[in-house]
Amino acid sequence: MTKLSPYRQAYGSGECGLCAIIAAVDTVCHNIDEEAAGQFLSALAQALPAETAADLARILYEEGTERPEMERMLAAAQAWTQARGWRAWKWEGAHPQPGETAAHFWDCVSTVSQRPHTAVIIGLGEDTEPDTRYSGHWTCPERITKREVYLRDSDVYRRIPRADTGIRPEPRWAIEDCYILSRAT
CATH class of the missing domain: 2.30.30 (SH3 type barrels.)
Structure with a gap:
């Protein structure tokens, strides 16, 4: 099985918004390795308005992420990278x-x-x-x-x-x- 890069999603994954943010942050401030990508992905997912795993799955795979969810995840991404001392970005x-x-x-x-x-x-x-x-x-x-x-x-x-x-x-x-x-x- 081919291993995906930490910021690439496969067909039908439903995680395109999260992966796009990871890819963008990787370009802007840091080379994200697989371990950091997993932690980062988790932090972004936690920013979504989901109380349970089922809610998260519904958002990602049924409803998709729209502008409000992306903005919540971008704010969470800034907080996550800042907490790790990565380069500041906007x-x-x-x-x-x-x-x-x-x-x-x-x-x-x-x-x-x-x-x-x-x-x-x-x-x-x-x-x-x-x-x-x-x-x-x-x-x-x-x-x-x-x-x-x-x-x-x-x-x-x-x-x-x-x-x-x-x-x-x-x-x-x-x-x-x-x-x-x-x-x-």
Whole structure:
């Protein structure tokens, strides 16, 4: 059996939001090994509004994580890394704006993702195409070209054509959320 990297999730795992945060923090402030990744994953999961393991499973595998849950986990991630004396970092929302196109969004994000010690987390929603391979997903672009978005943290989607995405009312796989993580200066 192939062993997954500490910040990659397999198909259907339901942990894409958690894995995207781990991948982003790894880029920004520290190389996360498998032991730290397990502890970090646990700390992020504890930030979710779940009182029982069944509640946690329901959030991760049935409901999925949306913007409020991601923001809770990002705050928990900052507290967890700070408690370990890792480099200070910050995060901010850079969500698509009304009237913005996917082409403009990807062009802007591509310049941000090239900055040292900076990572981007993207939240993708539903696709307008029937029988699509795309579904709701959180991910970290590793490299963005004029045609493709190469992803760091997913065994499901390794790269996606930019033309397969859109910001509503544009058709295709909806770009809904964006967070930028960077080292604090």
